[in-house]
Amino acid sequence: MESSDPHPQPSNEIDASQSATTYAETPHEVTSPEPAFTSAGRPQRQYRIPTRYNDVPPEGPAPLAPAPAPNPIDPPLPLIRRVILHVRDQLRTGINRFGLLREYPYRPSYDPDLVVHLEQLSDNPTLKGADDTPLTNPASFAPPWPFNNMSIYLLMEWMTTGSNQKSVGEVDRLAKEVLSAKEFNVEDLRDFNAQRESKRLDSSDSSDQKSPLMGDGWLESSVTISIPTGLRDTNGADFTVPGLHHRSLVAVMKAALADITSRRFHYSPFRRIWKRPSGSEERIFDEMYTSDAWLDAHNTLQKQRNEPGCKLEKVILGLLFWSDSTHLTSFGTASVWPLYMYFANLSKYFRGKPGSGASHHVAYIPKVSLFRLFHEFVHLVNFFFLDSGLHSRCNSPR
């Protein structure tokens, strides 16, 4: 933490909670115009809630100043032939009630904090607000898709939703929602085959679709690794592990950017600065896009030569990966090893919310069972012993 004030005064050392109280309003304070007296004739005390119970409502960052009209650029001097000018349009926002401001090294083209409302900043259930932006995308294809008609659609929807066991409730649902639906027609089910329709549903997410929301389907492939055999002068033996399920990273990124959640993506990095009540400033590190690493990467990217004929804004898409084994059941040993991808452009307060849809699973790593590995190893060792002629020597005639 650096302070921009070279000679910090002792009075600057106020901790955050104290300084917050100076901004806090005291709505619970009871003030009576005339002093009342108790039955004992003493002046009645004014009760007020301790300061630590004052709930300061959260507040987003102060808005950006409107962009100034671009100045007409003077024609460049003809003598200078190659000048690469990196325009840095540094910009500071105002200060919000907590003394926080943002300092952008480049003027941002989009401010995602404008679409953030008070009810999204706090988890207070009484604040249900005007703009309740849905976090998930609405269905991108209208119903009978991918099936041929509504009857099959309703029937398949019944099959894939709800409980997977025959029950009274499920049959009720079948009768009410499917068989007595207006769109349902028995004629449509003339040569219905549940297996074929399931396959149709599976293959609907193929990669040759036009929409960016499509085509992030799963691919299955195998990896070949080299296992040392313990023998000299060999490069190890190739061992193929099948069953790696993964998705194309670029397709996942495109789908995420087309999703409505990307409205909250920060495309321009900035420094967050806390202005103390005394006036000195301190850098705040809170998000990925306020970090030095991002600012450096953004700087380097702006200096990079543009793609030919492209004048679009160049922005960083920050990727965060994590992976760990996940048990699927409380009893038993079923487990998978997923690899998740998150976007650092999204604020951690949204990214960490359950149900925010910020996590994208990109791969399921196959695990090699110890038994299988041992089996293969024995097989390999046998193979190499045979190959090196040891076996023939052992079996050599006396």
Place this chain on the structure above:
Amino acid sequence: MHKVWDKLLDDDFVDAYEHGFIMECQDGISRRFYPRIFTYSADYPEK
């Protein structure tokens, strides 16, 4: 595990890393995106 990453970081990704890819954002402006990996935390399968 490295081979798994070899599969994931395919030619499409390397091309996007070097030259970016264009997407239209929710505000209607098209931008050229350059993916950069910031963090990677993993517990590897151990044998």
